[in-house]
Amino acid sequence: MTAVAVERDLRDVLPHRYPMLLVDRVLEIVPRRTVRAVKAVTRAEPWLTDGDALPAVLLIESWCQSAGLLATWDDPNPDVRAGQVMLFASITDIRLGDPVGPGSLVVHEAEVVRDFGDTLVFAGRATCDGRTVLEVGSITVAFRPAGVLQPSA
Amino acid sequence: MSGATAALPRPASPLASPPWLVHPTSPVGPDEWRTELAARVDPAEILFAGHYPGFPIFPGVCFIELTRLGAESNVPDGSPARTEVVVSTRFRSPVYPGDELTVSLTWRRSGERWRCGARIASPRGAAAHVVLDLASEPAGAPA
Numbered sequence: 334m335t336a337v338a339v340e341r342d343l344r345d346v347l348p349h350r351y352p353m354l355l356v357d358r359v360l361e362i363v364p365r366r367t368v369r370a371v372k373a374v375t376r377a378e379p380w381l382t383d384g385d386a387l388p389a390v391l392l393i394e395s396w397c398q399s400a401g402l403l404a405t406w407d408d409p410n411p412d413v414r415a416g417q418v419m420l421f422a423s424i425t426d427i428r429l430g431d432p433v434g435p436g437s438l439v440v441h442e443a444e445v446v447r448d449f450g451d452t453l454v455f456a457g458r459a460t461c462d463g464r465t466v467l468e469v470g471s472i473t474v475a476f477r478p479a480g481v482l483q484p485s486a
Numbered sequence: 487m488s489g490a491t492a493a494l495p496r497p498a499s500p501l502a503s504p505p506w507l508v509h510p511t512s513p514v515g516p517d518e519w520r521t522e523l524a525a526r527v528d529p530a531e532i533l534f535a536g537h538y539p540g541f542p543i544f545p546g547v548c549f550i551e552l553t554r555l556g557a558e559s560n561v562p563d564g565s566p567a568r569t570e571v572v573v574s575t576r577f578r579s580p581v582y583p584g585d586e587l588t589v590s591l592t593w594r595r596s597g598e599r600w601r602c603g604a605r606i607a608s609p610r611g612a613a614a615h616v617v618l619d620l621a622s623e624p625a626g627a628p629a
Contacts, residue, residue, distance in 0.1 A: 350535070350536035350537075350538070351536050352533065352535065352536050353536030353537040353545065380498045380499065380532075381498055382498065384496070385497065386497045386498065389554070390550050390551045390554070394547045413538050420577070421546045421577055422576070423575060424550075424574065425574050428570065428571050432496065482541075482543060484582055
């Protein structure tokens, strides 16, 4: 299977929206295998003030959204209130690198290291100008009925 | 990867409402300390506009952020510290705007770092368990 460059509105694949839609473009993807995607950091993001960098946890979230594309690319569900939703179950060993500020173009690389059908494990890293800014040991996601997110669940 | 230097910008926080201190860091054993914090998930947090429209829910990474904010300013030896590793995170149950949270930190030394474990609970029970490794920042480093 060959990775392909794609033009696709990621709002059709992910439920996140501004300011929490944190992946801008997919460079190449092989669903349930590997993905390379980019996130452009800009001053328009509401949490940035002069001199600040993207919050580290949002860099993690951005990487997770990129990885999540691997699981949902062929069967997307951009509505978290219906159907099967993708939930992050656990994170292990994420190493934070240098902060990334406005003007940075972050490249996320993620791969599926285990695929159990309704549960997947991802690993990878993020780079910026050739520097590693995030190393991800493993992140586990599971697909569950949307009802588990409801307050009464 | 390298650590932060004077030329690097400081990461911002996506949370406008940080946790507050309930019980300061204090020893509970020969090499163990505890800190108690609390937080309210402010419905006005701007991130809820996109996570998710019509169904706001606290992002899982924000449990890591609550822990980071609480830990970096409450290190047992009082030194400023920076989070270097998210050792592990387990998500237990969802959290919603308006929820009152408890954040209980347990500290141990881990080589040159501090290892901080956080148990975060909502009114419905355990919400997340987060473990971070923090390194002391060099004396005199610009904020």
